[in-house]
Amino acid sequence: xxxxxxxxxxxxxxxxxxxxxxxxxxxxxxxxxxxxxxxxxxxxxxxxxxxxxxxxxxxxxxxxxxxxxxxxxxxxxxxxxxxxxxxxxxxxxxxxxxxxxxxxxxxxxxxxxxxxxxxxxxxxxxxxxxxxxxxxxxxxxxxxxxxxxxxxxxxxxxxxxxxxxxxxxxxxxxxxxxxxxxxxxxxxxxxxxxxxxxxxxxxxxxxxxxxxxxxxxxxxxxxxxxxxxxxxxxxxxxxxxxxxxxxxx
Numbered sequence: 001x002x003x004x005x006x007x008x009x010x011x012x013x014x015x016x017x018x019x020x021x022x023x024x025x026x027x028x029x030x031x032x033x034x035x036x037x038x039x040x041x042x043x044x045x046x047x048x049x050x051x052x053x054x055x056x057x058x059x060x061x062x063x064x065x066x067x068x069x070x071x072x073x074x075x076x077x078x079x080x081x082x083x084x085x086x087x088x089x090x091x092x093x094x095x096x097x098x099x100x101x102x103x104x105x106x107x108x109x110x111x112x113x114x115x116x117x118x119x120x121x122x123x124x125x126x127x128x129x130x131x132x133x134x135x136x137x138x139x140x141x142x143x144x145x146x147x148x149x150x151x152x153x154x155x156x157x158x159x160x161x162x163x164x165x166x167x168x169x170x171x172x173x174x175x176x177x178x179x180x181x182x183x184x185x186x187x188x189x190x191x192x193x194x195x196x197x198x199x200x201x202x203x204x205x206x207x208x209x210x211x212x213x214x215x216x217x218x219x220x221x222x223x224x225x226x227x228x229x230x231x232x233x234x235x236x237x238x239x240x241x242x243x244x245x246x247x248x249x
Contacts, residue, residue, distance in 0.1 A: 033143065033160060040066035044103055048095050048120055049110035050075030053134050057108045058088060060144070069104075071095055072111075098123045106130040109139075135164070146171040151183035152190070181224045188220075188229075189213070192236055200243060209243050 045061045047054050050072030058079060061068045068088040070079060075090060083090035095116050101107060101123055107130070109120040121139040124131035133139035137160070145158035146167040155178060157170045189210060200206045213220060213236060223232040 031160065033158065035156065035158075037154065038064075038106075040064040040105070042067055043105040044069065046071065046100065046104045046107040047110065048072065048100075048107065048116070049112075049134075050079050050090075051110065051112070052076055053110040054108075055079050057110055057134070057144075058082065060147075061106075061108075062087060063149075066106075071100060095120060098127070101127055101129060104129065106132075108132045108134065108144075110134040148175045148178065150175075150179050152186045153178065153183040181221050184224050184229075185214075185220055185232075188232065188236070192240070195240060199240075199247075201247075205243070209239060213239055 040061060041064070043066060045066040045068050047057050047061070047068065048071050050070060054070065054072065055076055055078050058068055058070060062082075070083065070088055070090045071093065072079075072090070073092055073094055075083070075092075079088070079090070082088045095109075095111075097119065107120060107124050109117045109132070111117055117133045117136065117139060121131055121133050125141065130142050131140065132142055132144060137143065143158060143160065145156035146164070148155040148157070148171055155174055157167045157174065159167050192210075196206045196209055200209060216235075218231070218235070220232050220235070223229065223235075
């Protein structure tokens with residue numbers, strides 16, 4: 001249930017007010033979030049809730065190689081299929097409490113039972129775990145941004161929980177602007193990172209080198225779009241030679 005839907009009803013967030021007055025939503029907009037990319041490979045991730053939203057979260061975790069467990073008495077058919085093929089573990093039951101969080105790195109609650117969602121949040125907070133109750137910002141210590149992902153390129157869009165609809169629109173607009181060409185450039189530049197780390201002695205030297213290529217002329221994105229990748233590779237080799245000559249001077 002969206003946080004706004006609690007207005008005028010019993011408070012369910014950490015403020016524990018008699019009646020929800022949306023203080024929590026305003027507070028979220030003023031919260032400075034630390035943006036990070038998490039490595040989930042082989043980390044245990046728990047999703048509580050087997051509906052369509054649970055499916056969306058499970059698929060997102062699997063896309064990042066998370067080790068996913070689903071706890072839900074029932075699940076939509078695609079989740080049943082993921083469990084049948086062994087992609088996830090499905091425990092067909094209700095959330096039992098703190099013991100379900102043992103050894104878990106991250107938990108996402110997506111049930112339609114407010115009491116269950118609050119229990120998951122409280123249990124996770126007590127253990128200093130990452131926890132997200134879907135669409136209820138005050139019951140989250142991290143939020144899930146909209147992601148544009150192409151190859152190694154990932155762009156996150158967040159409205160701090162204020163408007164997922166706006167984040168989705170921005171995701172579509174950004175995806176149309178930044179796609180395969182930018183992802184290809186990221187791959188090409190990554191191939192030069194080993195040389196840069198072994199040759200250029202300081203972070204500032206490496207920063208100048210790569211920014212000179214990315215922001216220089218000719219535009220590397222234009223070269224990729226015009227099927228002139230060989231010219232881009234030569235441009236990078238020239239930049240290497242210039243950097244080496246500068247160091248030797």
